[in-house]
Amino acid sequence: MSDDLNDLYQEVILDHNRNPRNFRALPDANRRAEGDNPLCGDHFTVFLKLDNDIICDVSFQGAGCAISKASASMMTEHLKGKTVAQARDCFARFQRMLATGQAEEEEAMGSLCALGGVHKFPMRVKCAILSWHAMLAALKGEPVISTEKP
Numbered sequence: 679m680s681d682d683l684n685d686l687y688q689e690v691i692l693d694h695n696r697n698p699r700n701f702r703a704l705p706d707a708n709r710r711a712e713g714d715n716p717l718c719g720d721h722f723t724v725f726l727k728l729d730n731d732i733i734c735d736v737s738f739q740g741a742g743c744a745i746s747k748a749s750a751s752m753m754t755e756h757l758k759g760k761t762v763a764q765a766r767d768c769f770a771r772f773q774r775m776l777a778t779g780q781a782e783e784e785e786a787m788g789s790l791c792a793l794g795g796v797h798k799f800p801m802r803v804k805c806a807i808l809s810w811h812a813m814l815a816a817l818k819g820e821p822v823i824s825t826e827k828p
């Protein structure tokens with residue numbers, strides 16, 4: 679178990695948890711959504727500034743476990759400058775990686791690959807995917823999502 683935990687909390691994850699990137703509100707955001715994971719107590723708001731089809735800026739605020747916070751931080755780094763279609767593709771690849779532990783197109787995935795070990799911990803997959811669901815909800819114009827659907 680301790681080896682697995684070491685895999686899970688790789689240095690890159692710890693770094694993003696300690697120093698989350700884009701961890702702020704975005705005053706000129708034109709999309710936002712809240713994501714809630716009641717099983718772990720993770721709660722984040724994701725802010726997007728869309729210009730036509732491009733994600734010009736993306737940020738997040740809130741609180742949660744190391745995995746959820748690091749994942750949100752990595753997501754903001756990864757999606758800035760991407761198109762909406764690219765962001766949806768990233769989400770799909772990220773979700774498949776969390777299901778299988780295998781990263782596709784590792785170069786394109788970049789730091790997100792650090793979260794591949796999470797697939798061994800099904801409860802933690804919800805932590806890792808939370809901010810991504812919030813991002814998709816924001817793109818769809820849905821204000822709130824929960825990992826535990828009513």
Ligand code: ZN
Pocket residue numbers: 715718719720742743744745746805
């Ligand atoms: Zn969590």
